[in-house]
Amino acid sequence: MTRVVARVIVTPKPVVNDPQGITVKQGLATLGFREVEDVRVGKYIEVSMEAESMHEARERVDAMCRQLLANHIIEDFHFEVDQVLHRDTHR
């Protein structure tokens, strides 16, 4: 078994309204960051897990995204999977 960590990013699709992003953009402008043109807010999900192989890990994480982590009607997702070499390693 291999210990892996998957880092998943879920973002609203470009055509979908993002009220959180609009609010953050307004907040930044109020603080003086007027050079900001657009803000999009999504989710970051870090999954620590075991897998038989890196290939299997990627397939499982893809299935997790499709079944729970992302709403494919309004969200896109992408992820990377890294092997964890030391059990106690935290990033």
Place this chain on the structure above:
Amino acid sequence: MTRVVARVIVTPKPVVNDPQGITVKQGLATLGFREVEDVRVGKYIEVSMEAESMHEARERVDAMCRQLLANHIIEDFHFEVDQVLHRDTHR
């Protein structure tokens, strides 16, 4: 002026409880993903902006994180800044 996009990831500090992560882990287990050992949920924020230089862009994004995007008591953040070569490019 350079057009850049900053990709910011904000995560709960390792010592901070993450009820969202616990809920996602339980949901994944219910769906049969029993190999998952830990889930941490954070935020992903994509900021499109203009800057005089890449160096200035990094300083401005760091300031945005400290002033608004992350709560440094309970959250860590990291980011990368990339130059956008074509105005209409979307990822």
